[in-house]
Amino acid sequence: MQIAVLLYDGFTALDAIGPYQTLSPLPDTEVVFVAEQAGPVQDDNRTLSLVAAKSLAEVSGPDIVVVPGGPPENVQVQMDNEAVTGWLRAVDATTTWTTSVCTGSLLLAAAGLLAGRRATTHWLSREDIGKHGVEPTGDRVVFDGKYVTAAGVSSGIDMGLTLAGKIAGDQYAQGIQLMIEYDPQPPYDAGSPEKAPAELVEFFRAGGAAQK
Amino acid sequence: MQIAVLLYDGFTALDAIGPYQTLSPLPDTEVVFVAEQAGPVQDDNRTLSLVAAKSLAEVSGPDIVVVPGGPPENVQVQMDNEAVTGWLRAVDATTTWTTSVCTGSLLLAAAGLLAGRRATTHWLSREDIGKHGVEPTGDRVVFDGKYVTAAGVSSGIDMGLTLAGKIAGDQYAQGIQLMIEYDPQPPYDAGSPEKAPAELVEFFRAGGAAQK
Numbered sequence: 001m002q003i004a005v006l007l008y009d010g011f012t013a014l015d016a017i018g019p020y021q022t023l024s025p026l027p028d029t030e031v032v033f034v035a036e037q038a039g040p041v042q043d044d045n046r047t048l049s050l051v052a053a054k055s056l057a058e059v060s061g062p063d064i065v066v067v068p069g070g071p072p073e074n075v076q077v078q079m080d081n082e083a084v085t086g087w088l089r090a091v092d093a094t095t096t097w098t099t100s101v102c103t104g105s106l107l108l109a110a111a112g113l114l115a116g117r118r119a120t121t122h123w124l125s126r127e128d129i130g131k132h133g134v135e136p137t138g139d140r141v142v143f144d145g146k147y148v149t150a151a152g153v154s155s156g157i158d159m160g161l162t163l164a165g166k167i168a169g170d171q172y173a174q175g176i177q178l179m180i181e182y183d184p185q186p187p188y189d190a191g192s193p194e195k196a197p198a199e200l201v202e203f204f205r206a207g208g209a210a211q212k
Numbered sequence: 213m214q215i216a217v218l219l220y221d222g223f224t225a226l227d228a229i230g231p232y233q234t235l236s237p238l239p240d241t242e243v244v245f246v247a248e249q250a251g252p253v254q255d256d257n258r259t260l261s262l263v264a265a266k267s268l269a270e271v272s273g274p275d276i277v278v279v280p281g282g283p284p285e286n287v288q289v290q291m292d293n294e295a296v297t298g299w300l301r302a303v304d305a306t307t308t309w310t311t312s313v314c315t316g317s318l319l320l321a322a323a324g325l326l327a328g329r330r331a332t333t334h335w336l337s338r339e340d341i342g343k344h345g346v347e348p349t350g351d352r353v354v355f356d357g358k359y360v361t362a363a364g365v366s367s368g369i370d371m372g373l374t375l376a377g378k379i380a381g382d383q384y385a386q387g388i389q390l391m392i393e394y395d396p397q398p399p400y401d402a403g404s405p406e407k408a409p410a411e412l413v414e415f416f417r418a419g420g421a422a423q424k
Binding site: 012013014017018020021024030031032033040045047048049050051053102122123140141151152153154155157158161162165170171173174175177178179180181182183184185186187188190191192193195196197200201203204 | 224225226229230232233236242243244245252257259260261262263265314334335352353363364365366367369370373374377382383385386387389390391392393394395396397398399400402403404405407408409412413415416
């Protein structure tokens with residue numbers, strides 16, 4: 001089984017690494033990081049590069065594709081990039097699972113792959129994805145046929161484990177969970193707009209950004 | 213504030229990316245990925261490289277150092293590598309926080325930085341770290357003075373958020389949690405040896421590995 005993780009300029013690192021770390025231990029699995037051109041690809045902080053081992057042209061038949069998100073302005077560039085959306089359409093024709101994390105679902109939507117489907121995305125982008133003929137949900141992991149979308153950034157870990165269970169069985173996926181010691185104990189309960197302090201939700205809705 | 217994330221041949225990707233994604237949004241923060249030599253560094257799956265922007269020699273005074281773990285045999289190579297342990301001792305002299313994820317604590321211990329301290333590590337390495345004069349605990353995130361250690365792989369996210377709160381306050385850290393939508397909903401409750409099915413724990417204790 002080949003899993004292709006798409007990289008592009010300004011993606012969010014954990015969006016890609018969450019599914020990678022949970023899906024790569026599956027049996028007989030090869031993971032390939034892929035980008036328009038092979039080579040280093042910068043993340044949204046511009047301080048980290050992951051290396052794409054292959055170009056899009058070199059990866060034509062993955063069984064699973066994983067599309068990470070990034071800040072909306074970075075994702076928009078790829079939504080307008082036919083090299084990327086065309087590749088997504090082409091490989092989707094033969095994938096077993098087509099997946100995304102965070103605003104990566106906007107990229108799947110722009111490629112026309114989510115029309116009429118239920119999907120999730122980063123909580124700040126729920127309205128945006130609705131504009132693409134997609135039925136947005138606030139769920140953390142959404143399966144609709146072979147399309148699997150996850151909410152913001154860290155949700156890719158839950159998606160990866162859930163998908164691992166569907167592919168290799170519950171016990172195998174539990175083994176993956178145990179080996180990455182995924183027994184979350186966040187120090188706060190502020191991980192969704194429904195749970196976080198209202199003033200924080202408003203701050204980010206108004207366009208506030210974490211200082212850099 | 214400069215945060216140095218150490219990379220070395222065969223590290224585990226999520227160990228590095230969990231703290232990175234939760235600490236990099238701190239105010240006035242620069243993150244630098246560092247390795248013995250600058251350039252691409254392969255992870256434990258040999259399918260992904262992260263780029264070290266700087267060599268150890270180029271990073272002499274980070275405020276925070278983050279040491280990811282990896283499979284014990286890969287960590288052992290670095291425990292025996294004076295270039296790495298010597299650098300850890302040198303930068304630790306002036307860090308505000310010295311941190312590790314998973315078996316990264318073995319590397320801190322080999323550098324002599326955890327003697328007499330409480331620390332955690334991947335659940336399979338608790339006995340090993342006890343051999344280095346460290347008091348092992350099964351806790352997920354352990355603070356002992358300025359030394360912060362996290363349990364296996366995914367626990368670096370909890371460590372990063374906890375440390376972010378100590379540095380920038382609870383509300384700031386909650387903002388980071390909200391923006392990475394860290395509202396974990398694992399499909400199973402098998403993320404620790406106390407919770408996972410006993411036969412899985414035994415399988416891995418006996419040296420079993422997830423198939424590749």
